[in-house]
Amino acid sequence: MTTVETNSVSADIAPTAASSGNAATAKFTSNRVSADTSPERLAAIATDVLGAFAKIIEKHGVTYPEYRVLKQWLIDVGEYGEWPLWLDVFVEHNVEEVAYRGHRGSKGTIEGPYYVADTKRLPATCTLPMRADEEGTRLVFSGQVRDLEGKPLRGATVEIWHADSQGYYSHFATNTPDGILRGTVEVDDDGRFDITTVRPAPYQIPTDGPTGWFIEKAGWHPWRPAHLHLMVKAPGKRPITTQLYFDGGEWVSNDVASAVKPELILRPEADADGIERVTYNFDLDPAS
Ligand code: DHB
Ligand code: FE
Numbered sequence: 024m025t026t027v028e029t030n031s032v033s034a035d036i037a038p039t040a041a042s043s044g045n046a047a048t049a050k051f052t053s054n055r056v057s058a059d060t061s062p063e064r065l066a067a068i069a070t071d072v073l074g075a076f077a078k079i080i081e082k083h084g085v086t087y088p089e090y091r092v093l094k095q096w097l098i099d100v101g102e103y104g105e106w107p108l109w110l111d112v113f114v115e116h117n118v119e120e121v122a123y124r125g126h127r128g129s130k131g132t133i134e135g136p137y138y139v140a141d142t143k144r145l146p147a148t149c150t151l152p153m154r155a156d157e158e159g160t161r162l163v164f165s166g167q168v169r170d171l172e173g174k175p176l177r178g179a180t181v182e183i184w185h186a187d188s189q190g191y192y193s194h195f196a197t198n199t200p201d202g203i204l205r206g207t208v209e210v211d212d213d214g215r216f217d218i219t220t221v222r223p224a225p226y227q228i229p230t231d232g233p234t235g236w237f238i239e240k241a242g243w244h245p246w247r248p249a250h251l252h253l254m255v256k257a258p259g260k261r262p263i264t265t266q267l268y269f270d271g272g273e274w275v276s277n278d279v280a281s282a283v284k285p286e287l288i289l290r291p292e293a294d295a296d297g298i299e300r301v302t303y304n305f306d307l308d309p310a311s
Contacts, residue, residue, distance in 0.1 A: 037198060038191060038195075038196035038197045038198055038229070039197075039229060039231055039232070040103050040105060040229030040230070040231045040232025040233075040234065040235060041103045041104065041232060042196075042197050043108070043192075043195045043196055043197075043229055044103045044104035044105035044107070044108055044229070044232060044234075045103070045104035046104070046194065046195045047104060047105075047107040047108060047136040047137065047195055048104035048105075048106065048107055049104070050107075050136075050139070050194070050195075051107050051136070096233055096236075096237065099232075099233040100232075100233045100234065103232040103233055103234075105229075105232050105233055105234045107136035108136055108228060108229075108234050109233075109234045109237075111133060111134070111135045111136045111280065112228060112234070112247075112279055112280045113280075115133040115134070115135070115280070115282075116132070116133050116280060116281045116282050119131060119132060119133050119264075119282075123263075126261070126263075126308055127171055127308055128171055128261075128263065128305070128306040128307050128308040129255075129263055129265065129286070129304070129305045129306045129307070130263075130265060130284050130286040130287060131263040131264050131265045132264070132265050132266045132282040132283075132284060132287060133264075133266070133280060133282045134252070134254075134264045135252065135266075135280070135282075136195075137184065137192040137194070137195050137252070138182075138184060138252065138254065138264075139184065139194050139205060141207070142182065142184070142202070142205040142206050142207050143202060143205070143206050143207065144206075144207045144208075144209060145206045145207065145208045145209070145218075146208075146209060147208065147209060147210050147211040147215060147216045147217060148211075148216075148217040149206065149208060149217075149218055149219070150218075150219040150220070151183065151203070151204050151205065151206050151218065151219070151220040152202050152203050152204070152205070152206065153203050153204060153220070153221065154200060154203060157187070157188075157203070157221055158187070158188045158189075158221070159187065159188030159221030159222050159223070159224075160188075160221060160222040160293075160297065160298075160299055161219065161220075161221060161222075161297070161298040161299065162219070162220050162221060162222045162291060162298075162299045162300075162301070163217065163218070163219050163298060163299070163300045163301070164183075164216075164217075164218045164219075164220065164251065164301055164303070165215070165216065165217045165218070165300070165301070165302050165303075166215070166216060166302050166303045166304045166305065167210075167213070167214045167215045167216075167304045167305075168181065168210050168214045168215075168216070168255055168257055168304070168305045168307065169214055169304060169305070169306050169307070170257075170260065170306065170307060170309075171306055171307075171308060171309075173306075175212075175213045175214030175215070176210070176214045176257040176258075176260065176307065177210065177211075177212045177213070177214060178210075178257060178258050179210045179214060179255065179256065179257035179260075179305075179307075180207050180208065180209055180210070180255070180256050180257075181207075181208040181210065181216050181218070181253060181254075181255050181305070182205075182206070182207045182208070182253065182254040182255075182256075183205065183206055183208065183218060183220070183251060183252065183253055184204065184205040184206075184252045185204050185220070185223040185250065185251045185252055186204070186223040186224060186226050186249075186250075187199060187203070187204055187221070187223065187224070188221055188222065188223065188224050189224055190223070190224040190225055190226045190227055190249075192204075192226075193205060204220060204221070204223075206218075220251075222249065222269070222291075222299065223249045223250065223251065224249055225246050225247060225248055225249045225272070225273055225274050226246070226247040226249070226250070227245050227246055227247075228245040228246075228247075228279065229245075230245055238279070243279065244274075244277070244279060245279060246273070246274045246277075246278075246279055247274060247278055247279055247280055247282075248268050248269070248272045248273060248274035248275040248278055248283065249268065249269055249272050249273075250266040250267060250268050250269075251266065251267045251289075252264075252265075252266050253265050253266070253267065253305075255305045255307065257307055259309065259310055260307035260308065260309060260310055261307060261308045261309065261310050261311065262307075263305065263307060265287065265305075266282060266287060267287050267288070267289050267303060268283055268287055268288050268289065269288070269289055269291065270288050270289065270290045275288070289301045289303060
C-alpha cells in the first residue's frame, strides 16, 4: 500500500474558500485554453447572452443597488478564485449534456474543478495513495473497460480522484497531503481493474466565500452527494469523464451541481469484514 505522511498540525486547519478557490484557479489557468469559435458564432452567442440579461432585468425590474451588488459579487468571486467552483457547479452540467448528445456508451457527467492530470500510475489491482491512518470505510471498486460490442479494451486507463472521508480533495484543500486518493490505473489485458480506496464523504462547497454567500442568501444548500470521479480513456475511443454516487446517500436526489444521473448510482455490498465492494463497467464509444 502506498502511504503519504500527514502533517498533524496542518490536518487540523480547515481549508477556506479562498484557499481551495485560488488553488482551483491556479490549476485552471496554468494551461491556457482556446476554442475554434468563429467571429460569427461568438457574436451570435454573445447577442443571446446579452439578450437573456436584458430580459431578466426587465422581467424582475432589477434595481441600481442590485446591479451594484452583482458587480461587487462578481469581483469577489474572482478575488477568491472561485470562478472554477461556481461555473462547474451551476453551468458545467448543461455543457456536458450537449457535448455528449448521441453518445451511446457509458454516461458521463461534469468534471468539476478538482481534476489533476498525470497522477501516479498504478497497476490494475491497486490501492490508491492515502494517509497511513486514512479514515473511512474501505471500498473496493472493480470493473472492466469495453467497447460498445463488449470487447475488453486493453491499454485503457481509469483515472480516479475523490474527496476523503471529510469531503476534502488533495491538491485543493490545505489539510490534505498532495497525491492522496488519486491515481491513473492501467487496466489488465482483459480490460479489468480492481481499486481499493475509502468511501468519500459528501462535498460541501466552501461556505465562507462568495459562492457560499450566494447559496446561503438564496436559501439553497451547498452540498454535493459523495462521489468518485473517473476519467476513462482507451486508444481509438472517445474518453469519458464521469462520477459515481452511492445509492441512498445524502444529497443524491438534490445535488447542488445537478450532475447525478440514474445510470451513475453504485450499490456497494459490505463483506463480513466491513469492506464494501462494487462493480461498474465502462463502455466507450469510438473516437469520431
Ligand atoms: C465542485 C466540486 C466538486 O467536487 C465537483 O465534483 C463539482 C463541483 C465545485 O466546488 O464547484
Ligand atoms: Fe467532486
